[in-house]
Amino acid sequence: MTPSAPTRPDEHGIGARLTASVMRDDYVAVLSDALLAAGAQADLTTIETDHVSTFVRGDEDALLRYTGAVVAELAATGAHAMVHLLLSRGCPGEVACSPTDVCERSPRTVAPLPPTGHEVAAQWSLYPLSDQHMDAIEEAIADVRGAGLVTTPRHYVTEHVGDAGEVLTAIVQGWLWAGRGVAHTVAHATVSINHPSTDDLRASIAAHQRYEDAR
Template identity: 40%
Template sequence: MLATLRRGARRPSPIVVGVTTPNEAAAPDPAVPDPAPMTPQQYGVGARFTLSVYDSDYVAIILGALAAADPSGLTLETNDISTFVAGAEQRVVAYVLDVVAGAARSGAHLSASILLSRGCPGELQCALPPGTAALAADPVSLEATGVRARAHWSLYPLLDAAASPDSAPADHMAPIYAAIERAKAEGVYSGSDHYATRLDGDLAAVLQTAANAWIGVGRRVQHVVTHLTVSVNSPSPIRD
């Protein structure tokens, strides 16, 4: 049975329901400031290195080099295996340079194993979830030391399969090849060896090339690691 509206009766007012579109819902509130960018420590920027000196006076050389390097703005932890350094990229790499160069000026043959890491989701000093947006950093600039160094260098963009397509290159070798080309342009490329690229030049130039490749890839890839084995004052003949 159909209901009828009596003559003269008031029609009910329509009910208006507000609808929020997805774009409106996602629009940021201009009154709310963006969250502050992560600090290098929060992002897990740091280094771990081991200095090996082949001289009977190795203890004094190593401890003297560590004591002479400027630790300002850094977190340092040294144990029986290696030294951990955390802080901004420029300060971290400059500190490692100072320690290695200081020991090298003794004239003793030495080697240094240097690992630089940023954006590691498993790092102890931070708690980055996988897929965190890559944090850009300025390139480092290091003053020449007058110390010639040779190094085996490897670069590892640690891409996550779950990363969004626009956050990182699909081919992990592309940034590695680009970094090698930059090393050639900077004049420190010396050749390729098994599992590594060979660098040769002033210690500062060698570390700067490796560090800036690490930072450059890190503009698009969250977790990036680079590793160097550096040799200074070696008595072995060079056969490049």
């Protein structure tokens, strides 16, 4: 049996950056509520918000819980919001980091988030920084496809549509999976929350066009 090997977030540079955008005039209130509520729910070692993003450090389970809480809090407001997520492992410094050894953790799976009742669409990309990166990407995507999400390949990204809990679990799990073989592995995801349906969007754009034409 593999002995229990929890990851050490500081030593292996395991963490995330998250930028949340809220399409409403009162975005400051919506956003600060969501970030405060999420921070209180996850067991992170660091949370630092600057003017572009929030940097968080913690193990993979804590990163997933935090991201899930931000997305669920925003979804519950009914506002259309976008969350951009950067997950990183293997680069503990800032610019001049020296990649560490592969950080194998046990168990190899994250604790999945429960369903949230909110559907999201996410475009996800995975970057194992290695000559063998395509193998690691294809394996991780094959693993994620097994999760039963609606998954569509697009240029540069894989798109998942489904419950926020399942989509975010698949994204964090895929990043952890690719990190088995490549020390420095990064993932990015853009998550659309309460996205207007295509029909709503077309109607809004058409109404806007009529308004512009009438001016």
